[in-house]
Amino acid sequence: MRLEVCNAVCGYGTHVVSQNVSMSINTGQIVCLLGPNGVGKTTLFKSILGFQKLLDGTILLDGRDMSGLPQKYVARSIGYVPQAHEPPFPFKVLDVVVMGRTAHLGAFASPSKQDFSIAVSVLEGLKISYLKNKIYTEISGGERQLVLIARALAQQPELLIMDEPTSNLDFGNQVRVLAEIKKLAQRGLGVLMTSHSPDHAFLCATEVVLMKKGGELLLGGVDEIVTEENLRQAYGVDVKITQTQNENGELVKACVPMLD
Ligand SMILES: Nc1ncnc2c1ncn2[C@@H]1O[C@H](COP(=O)(O)OP(=O)(O)OP(=O)(O)O)[C@@H](O)[C@H]1O
Numbered sequence: 264m265r266l267e268v269c270n271a272v273c274g275y276g277t278h279v280v281s282q283n284v285s286m287s288i289n290t291g292q293i294v295c296l297l298g299p300n301g302v303g304k305t306t307l308f309k310s311i312l313g314f315q316k317l318l319d320g321t322i323l324l325d326g327r328d329m330s331g332l333p334q335k336y337v338a339r340s341i342g343y344v345p346q347a348h349e350p351p352f353p354f355k356v357l358d359v360v361v362m363g364r365t366a367h368l369g370a371f372a373s374p375s376k377q378d379f380s381i382a383v384s385v386l387e388g389l390k391i392s393y394l395k396n397k398i399y400t401e402i403s404g405g406e407r408q409l410v411l412i413a414r415a416l417a418q419q420p421e422l423l424i425m426d427e428p429t430s431n432l433d434f435g436n437q438v439r440v441l442a443e444i445k446k447l448a449q450r451g452l453g454v455l456m457t458s459h460s461p462d463h464a465f466l467c468a469t470e471v472v473l474m475k476k477g478g479e480l481l482l483g484g485v486d487e488i489v490t491e492e493n494l495r496q497a498y499g500v501d502v503k504i505t506q507t508q509n510e511n512g513e514l515v516k517a518c519v520p521m522l523d
Contacts, residue, residue, distance in 0.1 A: 264325055264340060264421040264453065265289045266311070271320035273303060273310040279318060280306045286472050286482055290421050290453040293444060295464040297457070297489075298474030299498055304457045305346075307474075308426055311455075312343055338366035342420035344411050346427055356394045356402065356410050357382055363417030378417075385416045389443060404431040412440065416447070423447075425456040429463065441467045461489050461502075465516045473497055486516070494518065 271284040280303040288294045296304050309315035311322055313330065322329040329337060342363070354362075360382040361374045368374065386392045391409050394402060399410060408431045415423055428444070429437040444454055445467040458464065464471050464485050471488040473481040475497050481488050494502045501521040506514050 265323075266329075266341070266422055266453070266455075267323040267326075268307075268311060269321045269323060271307070271310060271322065272318040273306045273315065274318050275306075275315070281474065281478055281480075282319075283478070284320070284480060286480070288422060288453050288455045290451050291448055292469045293448045293454045293456070293467050294470045294472060295456055295458055295468035295485075296472045296474065297459075297461055297464060297497070299476060302474045302476055304474060305426055308343075308424055308455075308457070312341070312424065313337075335366055339418070340421050342415035342418045342423040344408075344415045344423065344425040344428055346408075346430060353398045353400045356397050356399055357386070359399050359410055360386060360413045360417050363414040366418060381419070382413070382417045385413045388416070389413050390439065405433060405436060408432060409436065409440070412443075420452070422453040422455070425454065427457050427459065429458065429460070437463075438466075461494060461518050464489050465518075489516075489518075 265287060267287040268284055272279060272282040273284065274280040284307060286294070296307070298304055306315060310317050324332060324337065324340065357379070361378055364374050364378040364381065367378070383392070383395070386395055389409055389412065391406070391413065394406055394410060399407065402410070408428065412425070412428060429440055432440060441463060444456070448454055468485050471483065471485050473488050473493060475481070481493060491502055491504055494500070503519045503521060504516055505519055506516045509515050
């Protein structure tokens with residue numbers, strides 16, 4: 264499956280947030296969207312998902328204009344993990360995860376035993392089975408974020424759009440979520456995610472899109488885009504890029520900010 268953003272202009276009414284946005288995401292790829300606060304990352308996601316009307320341009324899913332595709336087909340194909348939120352009702356965590364199966368159910372059908380067993384195995388995969396019977400409104404922000412990821416995975420989409428999936432997570436859970444994303448992409452899932460940490464791009468991305476203030480968009484491989492100069496220009500801070508080796512002897516890069 265391939266999702267293409269073609270010359271998109273995103274914004275609110277007459278307020279243009281980003282323009283000439285063209286990029287694509289294929290199954291098996293992890294595209295990491297980087298950029299400073301307020302540059303338009305969430306607005307782009309909302310536009311891709313159809314929550315916010317494009318001011319111009321098109322979004323194609325396998326070459327077909329997404330706005331004309333049946334909603335159920337889009338809902339089955341593309342999963343979305345929003346930034347963690349507090350829902351109005353105190354649902355049990357397992358029920359929240361089962362909600363991810365909605366696009367697979369027939370009209371008026373209730374989730375089946377199989378839907379529940381998919382939800383349970385996703386919770387196990389993310390190592391959060393212990394949350395299964397807890398009330399979603401009574402767990403921590405980080406735990407809620409993991410549950411929202413589980414809900415999206417229970418949907419078994421081909422593409423997953425994740426808005427800052429690690430923002431509320433402790434260091435261990437950040438690493439676990441990135442490792443899980445990498446594993447899922449190796450099995451064929453396509454991921455488009457935002458992060459405020461360029462290191463996350465080094466850890467798991469196959470491509471990077473760097474949105475700069477003023478609308479410039481840099482696209483390419485991780486090593487090509489996540490450079491000291493590009494980070495300095497985008498975020499206005501000095502950064503050194505260093506590298507070490509992982510257990511397999513592969514080079515892994517990391518960013519070290521230079522404090523004055
Ligand atoms: N509902 C809205 N109506 C009007 N303007 C909005 C709305 N939501 C966001 N904006 C504006 O759009 C711009 C981009 O916001 P957006 O949330 O997309 O940025 P972002 O890159 O995701 O930021 P962050 O990294 O802080 O989450 C901002 O100037 C913001 O004020």
